[in-house]
Amino acid sequence: MTSLAEENYLKTIYKLQEKNGAMVSTSALAENLQINAASVTDFIKKMAAKKLISYQKSKGVSLTEHGRLIALGIIRKHRLWEVWLVNNLGFKWDQVHEIAEQLEHVISDELIENLDKHLGYPKADPHGDLIPDAKGRFIKNTSKPLLDCVKGDKVKFTGVAEHSNSFLQYLTKSNINLGDELVVEAIEEFDHSFQVKINKKERKLLSKEVVKNLLVVGI
Amino acid sequence: MTSLAEENYLKTIYKLQEKNGAMVSTSALAENLQINAASVTDFIKKMAAKKLISYQKSKGVSLTEHGRLIALGIIRKHRLWEVWLVNNLGFKWDQVHEIAEQLEHVISDELIENLDKHLGYPKADPHGDLIPDAKGRFIKNTSKPLLDCVKGDKVKFTGVAEHSNSFLQYLTKSNINLGDELVVEAIEEFDHSFQVKINKKERKLLSKEVVKNLLVVGI
DNA sequence: ATACATATTTAGGCTCACCTAATTTTATTT
DNA sequence: AAATAAAATTAGGTGAGCCTAAATATGTAT
Numbered sequence: 001m002t003s004l005a006e007e008n009y010l011k012t013i014y015k016l017q018e019k020n021g022a023m024v025s026t027s028a029l030a031e032n033l034q035i036n037a038a039s040v041t042d043f044i045k046k047m048a049a050k051k052l053i054s055y056q057k058s059k060g061v062s063l064t065e066h067g068r069l070i071a072l073g074i075i076r077k078h079r080l081w082e083v084w085l086v087n088n089l090g091f092k093w094d095q096v097h098e099i100a101e102q103l104e105h106v107i108s109d110e111l112i113e114n115l116d117k118h119l120g121y122p123k124a125d126p127h128g129d130l131i132p133d134a135k136g137r138f139i140k141n142t143s144k145p146l147l148d149c150v151k152g153d154k155v156k157f158t159g160v161a162e163h164s165n166s167f168l169q170y171l172t173k174s175n176i177n178l179g180d181e182l183v184v185e186a187i188e189e190f191d192h193s194f195q196v197k198i199n200k201k202e203r204k205l206l207s208k209e210v211v212k213n214l215l216v217v218g219i
Numbered sequence: 220m221t222s223l224a225e226e227n228y229l230k231t232i233y234k235l236q237e238k239n240g241a242m243v244s245t246s247a248l249a250e251n252l253q254i255n256a257a258s259v260t261d262f263i264k265k266m267a268a269k270k271l272i273s274y275q276k277s278k279g280v281s282l283t284e285h286g287r288l289i290a291l292g293i294i295r296k297h298r299l300w301e302v303w304l305v306n307n308l309g310f311k312w313d314q315v316h317e318i319a320e321q322l323e324h325v326i327s328d329e330l331i332e333n334l335d336k337h338l339g340y341p342k343a344d345p346h347g348d349l350i351p352d353a354k355g356r357f358i359k360n361t362s363k364p365l366l367d368c369v370k371g372d373k374v375k376f377t378g379v380a381e382h383s384n385s386f387l388q389y390l391t392k393s394n395i396n397l398g399d400e401l402v403v404e405a406i407e408e409f410d411h412s413f414q415v416k417i418n419k420k421e422r423k424l425l426s427k428e429v430v431k432n433l434l435v436v437g438i
Numbered sequence: 439a440t441a442c443a444t445a446t447t448t449a450g451g452c453t454c455a456c457c458t459a460a461t462t463t464t465a466t467t468t
Numbered sequence: 469a470a471a472t473a474a475a476a477t478t479a480g481g482t483g484a485g486c487c488t489a490a491a492t493a494t495g496t497a498t
Contacts, residue, residue, distance in 0.1 A: 005485065026446060039486050041447055046484090058446055058493060089333040099327050106321045114308040224455060245476055258456050260477055265454095277463060277476055 002052075004105055007074050008033060009047060011104075013063055014071035023060035072136035078104040079125035080115050086126040087119065093126040093178075094168040109134075127168075128159020128178055128215060143215040146182065146194065147208065153184045155216035162213035174204065182216060223324055225266060226293050227252060230323075232272060232282055233290035242279035291355035297323040298344035299334050305345040306338065312345040312397075313387035328353075346387070347378020347397055347434060362434040365401065365413065366427065372403045374435035381432035393423065401435060 002010070012032045016024040026044070030037040048055035052067035063071060081103040085096040113134065116122075123139055124130050130138045143158050157180045160167065171177070176198060185203070186195040192208035206214070221229070231251045235243040245263070249256040267274035271286035282290060300322040304315040332353065335341075342358055343349050349357045362377050376399045379386065390396070395417060404422070405414040411427035425433070 003484080035485090036487060037446070038448080038488080043485070085330075089330070089337055091329075091333065095329075099325070099330050102325045102327070103322075106318070106325075108318050108321070110310075110314075111304075111308070111318050114310065118308055222454080246474090254455090255457060256476065257458080257478080262455070
């Protein structure tokens with residue numbers, strides 16, 4: 001059995017490994033979990049004893065294969081619940097994270113497989129994050145930041161690299177939605193802002209900070 | 220804030236009060252919660268200090284109005300989730316209790332109101348138990364045990380008084396389902412078994428133990 | 439290489455929600 | 469009313485998961 005605390009540690013280690021590479025430091029974990037570093041040291045020792053992670057004293061931790069699969073199971077649940085909250089319950093994409101953080105810990109394989117089926121086996125959550133299958137496998141991700149595009153590129157907006165409510169709400173009020181077609185009409189060299197045409201209609205100026213966090217695929 | 224343990228105590232006290240009247244004994248609570256009686260004594264003192272229950276030493280506990288409303292909130296969530304699990308996810312009525320026991324502790328008023336709306340404001344769960352509204356109010360319950368009926372009565376099967384999987388599965392395999400019309404054709408005086416006609420088609424013999432636990436309303 | 443700053447760990451302690459064993463209170467039987 | 473049984477409480481203790489303060493290890497700048 002995996003406790004709630006263990007699940008949260010596993011999930012956070014997974015995300016930090018995704019973002020920053022192999023080893024996750026005690027302080028990074030402490031900050032992300034909002035837990036004192038001394039408590040983290042304590043806890044990761046116990047998790048290492050359970051073979052959920054490997055721990056090198058003063059060097060940091062990384063997930064074992066076992067731990068990684070549990071983390072992916074939680075991420076799978078989180079993202080499926082987010083799909084349900086948005087598609088079936090009428091929530092907006094900036095309202096679902098906290099609720100999914102609770103729902104992700106509900107334990108029932110049958111529930112999650114039935115939910116997956118009920119939702120039509122979605123490949124991504126409302127933010128465009130891919131949903132691993134029951135065995136922890138992802139489909140291949142071909143998206144890249146809009147920032148990496150050049151003038152003339154025609155792409156589809158498929159996900160966000162930044163999940164803060166302020167960014168999500170910025171996109172909503174700018175009427176930029178997942179699935180939109182974006183055409184890069186101009187790039188300002190000075191500040192790296194992008195002029196894009198959205199869905200062949202509206203023309204918008206997007207700051208570097210924005211284009212860095214918009215994930216797209218070529219069309 | 221109400222902890223998971225407190226929520227489970229409140230829910231259990233509510234159910235025992237429903238069943239056996241005003242005061243709930245330490246030992247009854249201990250047995251139903253599968254917790255040692257000494258631990259229960261400890262815990263109910265703390266709950267009394269929080270005004271969730273009133274506690275008379277060696278006499279037992281009862282819910283305060285505040286505690287009752289919290290208990291009803293949990294029951295509301297439990298039953299709404301059960302409706303969803305059966306109506307939308309394809310679970311059977313004997314498969315949903317444990318999952319709903321987890322889901323009932325998820326905290327989000329908006330979630331539960333959206334769920335209620337999504338389900339079409341159901342009045343009862345898959346076992347026929349009434350669902351309180353957001354303010355803890357029930358619609359009037361007019362059901363009674365089939366046992367209280369007399370020969371010739373024509374009724375609708377609306378709920379169960381016994382929620383064990385074995386009883387639910389007995390009904391399923393006997394093809395007796397919520398909403399069925401039952402006509403009492405004969406009552407055997409010796410063992411109180413009932414001969415009933417179901418949906419104007421099948422004729423079945425039901426033991427006293429069964430008719431005691433079938434809840435019906437006249438039609 | 440040394441000094442300093444930062445990160446990590448150790449040591450000791452706390453609360454929550456449980457436990458067992460012993461004691462006291464309440465209820466039942468004679 | 470006394471003896472006995474059952475229920476409830478008290479006392480002391482445990483593990484999980486957190487904390488603070490102090491000590492140690494690691495990394496960086498001079």
